[in-house]
Structure formats: structure tokens, C-alpha cells
Amino acid sequence: MALRIAVVTDIHYGPTKPTETKLGLGALQLFDETVGEIAAYSPDLLVELGDRLSDDSPEADAERLAELAERFARLPGRCEHLQGNHDIVNLSETTTSRLLGRPLGHRSHDAQDWHLVFWDASPEYRGGLRLSGEDLEWLERDLNATSLPTVIFSHVPLGGGSMVGNYYFEGRSEGRAGHVNAELAREVIEASGKVVLAVAGHVHWNSLHTVDGTHYVTVQSLSETFTTAPQAAAAWATIELGDALHLRVLGNDPFEVSLTPKRLGSHWLPPRTRATSKRVGHAGATGSEGAGSDR
Secondary structure: EEEEEEEEOOOEOOOOOOOOOOOOHHHOOOOOOHHHHHHHHOOOOEEOOOOOOOOHHHHHHHHHHHHHHHHOOOOOOOOEEEEOOOOOOOOOHHHHHHHOOOOOEEEEEOOOEEEEOOOOOHHHHHOOOOOOHHHHHHHHHHHHHOOOOEEEOOOOOOOOOOOOOOOOOOOOOOOOOOOOOOHHHHHHHHHHOEEEEEEEEEOOOEEEEEEEEEEEOOOOOOEEEEEEOOOOOOOOOEEEEEOOOOEEEEOOEEEEEEOOOOOOOOOOOOOOOOOOOOOOOOOOOOOOOOOOOOO
């Protein structure tokens, strides 16, 4: 039987002032409707990929997070949360964890012969998103400790796919749609030979990009409108893990794909132009800088 996972991301509840694209004022109502749909799907696990909030103030953010937490609590079964760049502007990890009633930070567990990684790499932004050496070392240790096919969930995408056509990120500087050193994460992933799927939010669209047989997908934001204007995308996704990897994004920006998981330990031939890696103890991975709020 396939492992059934529901995914929701980039709810962006708030602020009180409307924005050009995100329907943050209507996000709670959208999420109320989504909670009912997720409950009807009855997943084995719900994964929320971060940016629950559009940062406003500490008081407003805490109040809105408490409202969202009450909705998450209505859902049966396990729920895992990741931190988005907007979530950390006004609320500490301790406060967020207390309000959600769930631990944050890097963690993983096994379910039905799958290894599931909730990689809570810091989404701090100041001049560019950057993975720390500690983030990379944790991921390397975790992947070394499993022999199971693995799925990684993160807020920020790791695959390095094109942003052509993206309302927020086309033509923007490096380190906004993804980490400036995301290739170091892909090196760890490729070296393990175990990661068949990586799922992220942050970029507010549905996408698929495959590197060395690992499928990197992103899921559309719940409250985004740039692909569905003037209505919100109302997006959430189902992932079914079995002999095939089946992803379906529901709502007003539908997307569906069925993928074959890579054979563990298999690799593509490397690109002819790939430079020799400079990663020595994850050199160049440190120096994460400050918080920020690009998406």
C-alpha cells in the first residue's frame, strides 16, 4: 500500500494590508476549506513546508499562528512543520514550536519502508539564502544512517531549476529563489544515492526538475494569485509513495505527475562541464547572515 502524504505550503496568513499578489487576508478562510479537504483525503502524514505567515508584528504573527495551529490540530494523524523565511522574522523557534505543539529543527523518521527527512535548514535572508556547514553535516549524517529510499522536505528548493516566468524570481539575484550554495546540498544528496524525491515550497509555483535521477518538485502557495489571478491558487498537494511517485496538486493551479523512483545507488554520467567540487568539510557553506523576507 502506498504511503499517503498531504502537503500545504506558503499559506501567508496576513498582514492586514493587501499585497499585489498574495491573498493573505483570505488565507485563513482558504485554509479552513483546505483542512476539510485534507481530512477527507485522510493522509498518513501532513507536511507543512513553511511561510505560514506574512510577517507583520510579533503580536499579530503570534495571534495568527495560534489561529492556524488550531486548524492544524483538527487534522488526525501526524503533522510536520518547517520554517519559512517569513515565519522567523518576528517569532522565535521556541515560540513557534510552542504554538504549533510540534518540534522544529532537522528531524527524520521512517514510515512504510520510506525514510522521510524534514530538513529545516535556516531560511534566514540578508543578501542571499545560504546553507550552513551544520545544515549540510546533519543531512550527510542522516542519509548515511539509512538504507531506505528517501524523500526530503524543505522550505527552499534544492534543485536549482529555472525561474523563467516566475513573478517573483525571474531576473532576481542569486540566493533568493534558492540557496547560493545549494549545489553543496545536491552533492550530499547525489553522494548518498538514496534520495528519490525532494519537495519544497517558497517559489510559489508548481515545478519539476530532475538531477542525477532525484526528482525535485515545488508546490504552489495556498494564497498565491500570480498564476490564477484574480483568484487564489488554493493549492495543496497529495504525494503517494509506492512503486511510482505520484504527485497531485489540487486547487485552481492543478498539476499532476507520476515518476519512477531512481534505483538506489544509481547515478547519471556527470555533465562534461562540471567543475571539480571545492567542498572540503563543506567549505564555503558557513556564514549564514541574518533574517529577512524575500518570499
